[in-house]
Amino acid sequence: MTVISVTVAGGSGKFGNKVVRALLADNSYQVSVLSRTGSKNENLDHLREQGARIVTVDYSRHEDVVRALQGTEILISTLFHYAAIEFQPALFRAAKEAGVRRVVPSDFVSDHHQMQSVIYRDPAATERAIAEAQLEYTRYHCGVFYRYLTTPYIGVDIEKRKVSVVGKGDIRFSVADEDDFARFIAASIKDPRSKNTKLGFESTSITFLELIAAIEKHIGAKLE
Template sequence: MPSYTKQIVFLVGSTGNTGSSIVRALAKQPERFVIKALVRPSSMDKPIVQEFRKLGVEIVPGDLADDTQESLETKLQNTDILINTTLPFIREHQNKLFLAAKHSGVKRVVPSDFGPSAPPGVMKYQDSKLKLRQFIIKNEIPCTFIQVGWWPSLLFPYRHSVEGTSIRITMGKRFYGSGKVKIAYTDLERVGDFVARIITDPRTLNKTVQTWDGETTLEEVWDIASRITGENFDDYPRFSAEDIESTLRNNPDFITMVMSEYRRSVFIRGDNTVEKAVGLGALDARVLYPDYVPLPLEEIAKKFYGSN
């Protein structure tokens, strides 16, 4: 069995969907990783934090909004790898975190990318991530940028019996574009498995990495959904490129704007493919790690429909 030098990994945003996937994957390898997680004092009693404690995670009280750069530097002492999965909207919070990492000697930072690939100027949300990348590079902070494919849970249509007005359910009962545009996807629960490989790989230092389980089309996904559920989803509304553009022209609220730009990029423009990500300079994670075994889309679908 190979011997490893343990890496101290400090996570900010660990209790979210992506962060918790990473924590659980790293916790499976206690011989390789020591995990610390910054958690707001108000969240200390949440079930997911209690789960982390049982997994051996060291919980560090703190709040990215309230901590000063100096206090973050203290908390990051002896850290090898910093991973941030918080939303990158407030630039000053992000900037002070990564400057603190630099000043405390962190060997690698991973900012909150963890989304589909897209070129500049297509999505305002993606552009905010790209600006943060530029800040990290400008300040000569050792880094890795990790992109993930579209979550399959945002591709499958919800059953007719599922009710609600949340964005997920509303989006999950709509068909976008022609349905023939290729889409790279990464199962959320597998994001952490990729991250565990990437963050200690010298080949990925100061690089962008595209993770993916497979590529599909919305048409193929909905066909799988019909086979597994026995339901016909043809009655769900279809939204064209012009429908999406119309929404964007009408000054939507922030969340609607972000989701509409994602739909245009992923389902209409076809930005989210492995070929295009590599064309923009990303390394292909499946080439880096040929032993990785992806979960078939049919299995992901069975898991999805078993839980809703």
């Protein structure tokens, strides 16, 4: 069996470490994790113990990133949205110079234009960065992660018993379990059909009214 060399940028983060663990569990990959210089994230030690190679890197130094990516076939970026906006274009340029053949951008939200516009000031920036680097790509899109469903990010403030509903709240939207999504990435990125395409993932769908009802039942109180 051919082993694929994969490097994960942001691999010690909340979602990134799940992707790294899923890749390691698959046994099809040799996995490296890019860690910012000075980072003391405890996830790094756990990932190292499970077999990941930890590579310290200064994202602001092009030659440092190129060095860190030497020997990598696929680069998966799991940088948080704001960090991805800042670092991803330079990261992809370094990947090209290092001989990386494919990139997976940190673009793990709905592919719907309106959602892209909410998350990113320039929704086309990722596509341009990939095109400019002239690399293969696989773009993954998914629904809202479960952990955001009970936060002000989605319009729910459990502590204040407040909720903000846009429209009637009866339109279904996709949600995603992060562990399942990470396993989906690990299972699909090695498939030749994943080259230069977009793949969507959904654990289930729910309406905002259904979400509110479920929260109210769980906490035993009404949301205003």
